[in-house]
Amino acid sequence: MNSPSSNSKNRIRNRFLNDSPDSSSASYPNSSAGRYQSPYRRIAVFGGVYNNHFALEALLEDSSRQGTEAIFCLGDLGGFGPHPDKVFPLLQAGDVQVVQGNYDHSIGNSLDDCRCGYTDPSDNYYAKLSYDYTFAHTSDRWKSWMKHLPSELRVDLGRFHLLLCHGSPRKTNEFLWESTSSTHFLEKLCREHQADAILATHTGIHWSRRLPENRHFVNVGSIGRPANDGNLHVWYTMITADDDRLNVEFLPLPYPYKALAKEMRTEDLPEAFVETIETGWWTTCMEVLPGKERRRGKW
């Protein structure tokens, strides 16, 4: 008899195989925010896949067990990891609604770099390596699909109006760190964009803050690499509306990291990237970290 986990995995895979779209048309729809019935009560939200198809598959299984009604990805599908084309069928199988990240915008529009927003030369060096690899290994049909992803989604969760974006509502590659984002600023963003809660990603480190007047800001983190916390798992976010309260849970997500590390080495991706997967500590693209977030890490 199959375990619930293997049943879930088979269901996801069978669904993809049965629904596999014509390769001539990237028919997996994403841009219709009204595609699902709203309001929801419980949704799973994540960002920064970074080609980590192992973690994405684990997320689909785990969020299904957690009783989520819908799944949303806040962008940056590529970068860092191996085999970008393995990500898209999983998004499709999980019926995941996707917001366009800076990475997706760059790959979709054939730009020369990821527009990640780094300023340090060593950050940009590693960002360029992973961007060139991802660009070279992403099929044209999925590049076209990413080009047309929406820059934001609006979702009702209970009585709360949520705005889902990548960096911030005003700039796709804006880094909103916990230590440098004032409550006043976040509250202003919510007010100006008519949202009870703003959900973003881009930084790779999850955090949330309850704001005055029952508003919220949530950085949902990323599932592509550990959160520079020494853990080998990654994190995703479950958000539940309960009467007049919005509950935000950050859920640890174990996945087969050794299999990911093996694929990365086979693809000749930088050993520094693999070290992060095997230790839980960032080794690259970290000059952008503010002092407080950097001191939580190892380097």
Ligand SMILES: [Fe+2]
């Ligand atoms: Fe990003």
